[in-house]
Amino acid sequence: MDMTPPRTRLAILPTPLVRASRLERVLDAAPLFVKRDDLTGFGIAGNKARALEYLIGAALAERADIFVAAGSPSSNFCAAAAIAARVVGMDCDLLFSGEPPSVPSPNVALARAVGARLFFNVVETRDLLNDRVLEHANAIRAAGRRPYAVPRGGATAVGGLGYALAARELAEQCNLAEITPRTVVVATGSGGTQAGLVAGQVGFDLPWRLVGASVSRPAQGMAREVLRTSRACAAAMGLHEPSADDVDVRDCRGAGFGIASAEDQVSSRMALEHEGLLLDDYYGAKAMTLFRAMLAADAPTPAVFWHTGGVAASLTALMGGAS
Ligand SMILES: Cc1ncc(COP(=O)(O)O)c(C=O)c1O
Incomplete structure (x- = not known):
């Protein structure tokens, strides 16, 4: 039974799914796509x-x-x-x-x-x-x-609903583009975004492997949290329940939340200089570091980097200020 609460429209959807052909050349992997949730168009809310x-x-x-x-x-x-x-x-x-x-x-x-x-x-x-x-x-x-x-x-079941539908939105865009994504990487902080994506992926039977880059908490605890929220989200939508195997969280904290490692700095510079993408040190840069590492280890393609926003922190870091 669908027990979803009413939706208040805020975002401009669907967000673009764009081919990242210059990133493909520097990373020597293809095809690569970016899901532009930095462009949700409500304040600078991103995901x-x-x-x-x-x-x-x-x-x-x-x-x-x-x-x-x-x-x-x-x-x-x-x-x-x-x-x-x-x-x-x-x-x-x-x-x-x-x-x-x-x-x-x-x-x-x-x-x-x-x-x-x-x-x-x-x-x-x-x-x-x-x-x-x-x-x-x-x-x-x-x-x-x-x-x-x-x-x-x-990060609640209700908060996750938007991302359960976002998973289906990505699938629809991929169908139109005639691609079947195999790997999807997203930044994970509180876990609500990944939980929604897991609920949608399992519930709508979507083909990719979703990997969350945990930026602030150890992977195991985060995975438990994501599973719990994704199950509650699936239940609210009347969707099939995710299992522990559907939740893949990697520890991407490095030196700590908001502290960019040398690799994270390479990631954000690469994203800016090759694709014009702003990645922040809290979320986007760490997720891109994971994306690069997975592609270097031959993660299956087509692969999608889910850009979640973070424009405020990205710009303030460039200006040497606080976010
Ligand atoms: C830019 C950005 N990306 C990713 C995330 C992670 O999302 P979640 O907290 O749903 O895991 C956040 C969370 O605040 C965020 O602001």
Whole structure:
């Protein structure tokens, strides 16, 4: 049975699927494609626009009047959530694990520009943020508000729905282009994006191997989390349940979240200089490093690099600032 909540349209879809022929030459692998979810066209939300279409839809269906989200101050999701809440007339509270940035930061500036309330330094470490979100939601509920609270990154079954449909969107584009992708690589942070893609891939019986580049958490724990969310997402859509074999997560943390290794720097320079793609040090560069390593190890092609966005951090890093 389909129990999906209503969808609030935010993104411009489908995003383009483009052949990366210059990357093919430098990587000596073909055919390669880029799925341009950096171009979802809602603020600078990248992949998070797809999750928010359903999270905001669910919040509206529950008659919530305030959206509560959390992340690090660099969070793309938090800024995107603040804008999405504003466009549907909802308030937004954002809880951050760190200090306010000492220099201008695009995501924080965007959240402020749409009137979100920002709470910095609410926990010592990011792992405690989800508990803090629930406490905050309870506190404002007791004060008469109707919160819709989501964990870091919006990684819930509802948030994953947009990516379950994105998997089908990719399949439709590939059908039109008469290609059968064999390898798909995506950056994985909170796991919501990969969870949705897994639910869609299994549920719609799609042919590729999806690999998530875990940028902030050890692979094993992340894989368990992705499996749990993808199963809940599949259940909500009435789709066939994914198994552990459907979840492939690789540890791409390197020196740490947002810290680019020498290989990551090669990845982002290569993407910019050969394809005009902006990759950030938190997500895109690490995923591209995995994509390059997999192709070098003869991963089957056609292969798709799923570009998830990160334009704010990419530009601020180039300018020597904070994201
Ligand atoms: C640019 C970008 N790419 C990838 C991700 C990872 O997505 P997820 O948190 O759904 O795993 C994020 C998460 O914030 C992101 O901002």
